[in-house]
Amino acid sequence: MKRAILASAALLASCCAADADPASRKVDATPAAASRSDPPSPPPRPDISPFSHLRDGPPSPPPRPDDLLSYAPEAPARESTLPKAEADAACTSLLANADIVTVAKPAISGENGCGIAAPVSLEAVILQDKRRVEISPAPVMRCDLAARVGAFVRESVAPVTEAYGRKVKRVVTADAYDCRGRNRQAGAKLSEHAFGGAIDLSAIEFVDGSVLRLAAKTNDQAVASALKDSACARFSTVLGPGSDGYHEDHIHLDLAQRHNGYKICQWTLR
Numbered sequence: 001m002k003r004a005i006l007a008s009a010a011l012l013a014s015c016c017a018a019d020a021d022p023a024s025r026k027v028d029a030t031p032a033a034a035s036r037s038d039p040p041s042p043p044p045r046p047d048i049s050p051f052s053h054l055r056d057g058p059p060s061p062p063p064r065p066d067d068l069l070s071y072a073p074e075a076p077a078r079e080s081t082l083p084k085a086e087a088d089a090a091c092t093s094l095l096a097n098a099d100i101v102t103v104a105k106p107a108i109s110g111e112n113g114c115g116i117a118a119p120v121s122l123e124a125v126i127l128q129d130k131r132r133v134e135i136s137p138a139p140v141m142r143c144d145l146a147a148r149v150g151a152f153v154r155e156s157v158a159p160v161t162e163a164y165g166r167k168v169k170r171v172v173t174a175d176a177y178d179c180r181g182r183n184r185q186a187g188a189k190l191s192e193h194a195f196g197g198a199i200d201l202s203a204i205e206f207v208d209g210s211v212l213r214l215a216a217k218t219n220d221q222a223v224a225s226a227l228k229d230s231a232c233a234r235f236s237t238v239l240g241p242g243s244d245g246y247h248e249d250h251i252h253l254d255l256a257q258r259h260n261g262y263k264i265c266q267w268t269l270r
Helices: 002-020 030-036 084-095 143-162 221-234
Strands: 100-104 120-126 132-136 168-175 198-206 211-213 237-239 251-254 264-266
Touching: 084 100, 084 120, 084 143, 100 143, 120 143, 132 143, 143 168, 143 198, 143 221, 143 251, 221 237, 221 251, 221 264
Parallel strands: 132 168, 237 264
Antiparallel strands: 100 120, 120 132, 168 198, 198 211, 198 251, 237 251
């Protein structure tokens, strides 16, 4: 009897020791652990910005045409002058054109590259009905510009205004050749005026004594629009009211040569 009691006590002690030592039990805790864990976190949200790869943020939008500088994009300065052979050909053609009255002038040489190899003064334009339209003060310029301005007056200015019953007597100029920087600003790059490739027009005087100021707010919109369209088709640069603050009382026309034939037409009709 005593042996049986001792055997039972030994067996009970062994079982209690096993329960007290976790290492002695073989337990699969995986299901329990899974049941206690939180739902899996979603994958990291990608950066939705299309510019996240750029350190400085999104690129600036391209400038609107109205934000462009007067003569941007820049062209190399030497592109403002014509090769001698091309200049000679332009002058030969111009002097043979009876519809444009010009007077040859001595070569002009100025500082910092200013000048015109074969300048002319544009005196007048002969219209199809043989009437003479004075250009005054007679501007001094390159031959190719004189030919372009003459054609503009003969083929656009006179027909457009005469369609509204006004016959042109004189085209009033404000500036032509002038060895100066752009917009007369100290330290600015040379203007097209410095190479004889630009002219400023201020007004058109009619036979009846009336005057159309090209930059005036009261101009007939149909006339102003037709003149603007023709000028922008013929010249590389057209600057007027609304362009840059320097052309509020006249219209600037030039033959600046730019990459890929780029043109600027900034003349706000009001």
